[in-house]
Amino acid sequence: MRILIIGLGGVSRNFRNWPERTLGQALVAAGHEVMALTYWQPDQPHLGLSARVEEIDGIIVRRVRPQLWPGYETIAALETLPRPDIAHVIHPRNVLALQAVRWLRRWGIPIVWTWLGPYHDRWLVADRERPYESSVHPERLIYSFRQLIRRGLQDGNWRDHWRNYAIHRPLRDVTAFIPCSHHEAQVLRSLGFTQPMTVIPLWLDMDFMTGPSPELALNVTPPIIPYIGQLTPRKGYDLLVAAMPAVIARYPQASFVFVTHNPAQRTELQRLAEKAGVAANLHFLGTLSEEQKLALLRASAILPFPSRYEGFGLPILEGMAVGVPVISTDIPVINELIRDGEDGLLVPYNDAAALANAILRVLDDAALRTRLIAGGQRAMRERFAPQQLVAQVLATYQLAREIEGA
Structure with missing residues (x-):
């Protein structure tokens, strides 16, 4: 299977246990072809995200400028990479997702998503630093263009509402979710998402550890x-x-x-x-x-x-x-x-x-x-053995492919 991981920094030589890297590493070890589309951030050298293209642990990494719109680099990278059989998006504030998910849906490619922390979302919680001391506001999330227009006409805060829409709209096009915790699955359900969900925790690079x-x-x-x-x-x-x-x-x-x-x-x-x-x-x-x-x-x-x-x-x-x-x-x-x-x-x-x-x-x-x-x-x-958990991930990929008729 050819798998595309779409993350943030994700696959970096500088961090062994970032989830995009350990996921890709385990998928490669299981015999799959893995690509990663992640952020290019040369201004933060300690993150190790300066190379536009490199191979890490058998993962072909392509880095693009993190941009919600127009996202020309994201689209160009997707057009250049071999067509994936499935895409796995990671993180709740992934600015690559808007254009990437639109492109993937155009080609009928199944999408799974690990949201990785719903209360990192500044629109969902009043205080991201202390979310369990603050209020939760699911009504603030914008999923449709109609909601975007209505909110903008109400208060004129078009820029913030646009970002809200761009971050949350792609979630509606997900084939299946892979929450990393039961708490994350519960929050997704409370927000009205009905797609199949398989809770699979993260894991580590145990050879390194x-x-x-x-x-x-x-x-x-x-x-x-x-x-x-x-x-x-x-x-x-x-x-x-x-x-x-x-x-x-x-x-x-x-x-x-x-x-x-x-x-x-x-x-x-x-x-x-x-x-x-x-x-x-x-x-x-x-x-x-x-x-x-x-x-x-x-x-x-x-x-x-x-x-x-x-x-x-x-x-x-x-x-x-x-x-x-x-x-x-x-x-x-x-x-x-x-x-x-x-x-x-x-x-x-x-x-x-x-x-x-x-x-x-x-x-x-x-x-x-x-x-x-x-x-x-x-x-x-x-409970956290990579071979055991990646088998569950692959089973979810197969389910998503069956749902999409891929």
Whole structure:
């Protein structure tokens, strides 16, 4: 089968576990021809999206300028690439989708979509950083040209309504959905989508995660407790800083290591740490290579992931894969990944004290730590094995082809 993946950055040498890359990698390993159409972003070299055309893990990658309209590069790339048997679109704010889906429908090519986090949608939720504290507005989404005209005539905000339409219109032309969580499937159903849905979680490049890593090039004292993610309220970096004093009171040498490729709130991070009196224990690394991140995880005592919202939560799987106990928030999607007390710990939403207590439980209790590590690695074998999950993806592709008569 010839498969086209349409993502954002997606397939990059710089990130081993981005979902477009792991999907394509597994499909290639299963004997299929895989192409990827993704964003060209030379202005952000750390993302590794500067080459217009390259091959990664057997995936033929074509990068185009991210543009909703007129999308000439997207259309030109689609005309140049071999005609796919099926297309798999990934991400809710994929600006390539408008023109790509129109082109695919013109040729009768089945389309599946992994939305990958419905509450990343700024039109759907009032606050993307704290969606579970804000209101949800499905009535704001624009799917038809008639809705677009009516909204524009009502308030004159044509530009925003056009973007709203361009982002959401392609969803109506999807043959089948592959939600990455039951929560995502539930939201899609609540929005009125009736297409077939098969819930299939994401997975990791396990050859990389279990392969060699360099020595950790970092002079810090154990226990090492990393933060891996964007410095945004949604990721809960402030909650980890608030939990630090209680942990440091018992483990004065503890090193809290912050890794991020989005340091927008670094100043606020430092301010919070100084206010809490824990700045000496905070080590800001910024962007790390995948190899150095793997070395950091393997050297860590625990992986806190205090998110306020996740479309999925790949760092949780990364922690499980390398044998680090994971602590995260008891919110939708995450509580589908973690079975509390078995392969990780869940703490209440927005509760820094509970996060600190959970960290101390794992640091203090060797038996608990051993049980969580074993449970996490069992989960990776039984629930997140790439060969098992890609077989489910392929079955959904076949269903979509049958629906379209392909």
